[in-house]
Amino acid sequence: MNLTDTTAPSQTESLSFEFDLNHPPQKVWRALTDPVLLAEWLLPVTGLKLETGTPFTFKTQPYPGWDGTVNCKFVEIETHRKLSYTWDVIGMNTVVTFTLTPTASGTRLSLVQSGFKPEQKQNFGGARYGWKMMGGKLVDLLARTA
Numbered sequence: 001m002n003l004t005d006t007t008a009p010s011q012t013e014s015l016s017f018e019f020d021l022n023h024p025p026q027k028v029w030r031a032l033t034d035p036v037l038l039a040e041w042l043l044p045v046t047g048l049k050l051e052t053g054t055p056f057t058f059k060t061q062p063y064p065g066w067d068g069t070v071n072c073k074f075v076e077i078e079t080h081r082k083l084s085y086t087w088d089v090i091g092m093n094t095v096v097t098f099t100l101t102p103t104a105s106g107t108r109l110s111l112v113q114s115g116f117k118p119e120q121k122q123n124f125g126g127a128r129y130g131w132k133m134m135g136g137k138l139v140d141l142l143a144r145t146a
Helices: 025-033 035-041 121-144
Strands: 002-005 014-021 055-059 069-078 082-089 092-103 106-114
Touching (some): 025 082, 025 092, 025 121, 035 121, 106 121
Antiparallel strands (some): 002 014, 014 106, 082 092
């Protein structure tokens, strides 16, 4: 597995990561869409229904300055290929997009979070750190699940 932060140094509007995974797209897709698996690597989720326009919520323990809630809505769903949803947290409204591309050894997973505003440098840095950490958890989850 290889996780690469492909965000350009001058970029402040979107984060991008690439994962080279030794797992088929179907398995990676399941990790992105199964509520039980999402809770293991990302956050606990409620109301998840794979339909464009459907809202759902990630909810974890509150932290100072954040109630632990991420409100989302599906923007685009292409089974085993692309998953995109809004990611709304306390005044930060971004879009998270996962793109799955089959490779000879498994799947290249591209992750882009876009829509950061210039004044959201702290949010940008926090999201970058968070996706690296959660990306590592995703890799571990895929390694130990069937």
